[in-house]
Amino acid sequence: MVTSSLSELPFLGVSHNPEIKKQVMIPNGVVPNITNFSRATFKKDQTCTAHTHHDMWEVYLVEDGILSMTCNGKTTEHPKGSCVTIEPGEEHSASNQHAEDLTLTYFGVLDVDERHGLK
Numbered sequence: 001m002v003t004s005s006l007s008e009l010p011f012l013g014v015s016h017n018p019e020i021k022k023q024v025m026i027p028n029g030v031v032p033n034i035t036n037f038s039r040a041t042f043k044k045d046q047t048c049t050a051h052t053h054h055d056m057w058e059v060y061l062v063e064d065g066i067l068s069m070t071c072n073g074k075t076t077e078h079p080k081g082s083c084v085t086i087e088p089g090e091e092h093s094a095s096n097q098h099a100e101d102l103t104l105t106y107f108g109v110l111d112v113d114e115r116h117g118l119k
Helices: none
Strands: 012-014 017-026 034-042 047-051 056-064 066-071 074-079 083-086 092-095 102-110
Touching: 017 047, 056 066, 056 074, 066 083, 066 102
Parallel strands: none
Antiparallel strands: 012 017, 017 034, 034 102, 047 092, 056 083, 056 102, 066 074, 066 092
8 A cells, every 4th residue: 555645745836837836746656557646725816838658648626716728629617516628639728817825636447448549
């Protein structure tokens, strides 16, 4: 068994915007097909730049605040308690457009589904 505690984990910059801070509870390579399991906090007007993962699904759980997610050019808002899944190949960006901090728990899963051309 491996454990981690948010109270003991360092804050690191998110790869798509280092000003947004995350804590990585499970790093890449520890659990098969999971690229990370992390928690990030966005301050007002912080945005993770648009990007695409061709080999990975991403799943976001909104713990606090309201997530503004732009996926393939369409922006939608997701309040606390929402779960958002991004499929491989979907261009997406996450942002906080509200005064309250946005806290997300998220993870990536390598795509092993033949529909997306990976095995």
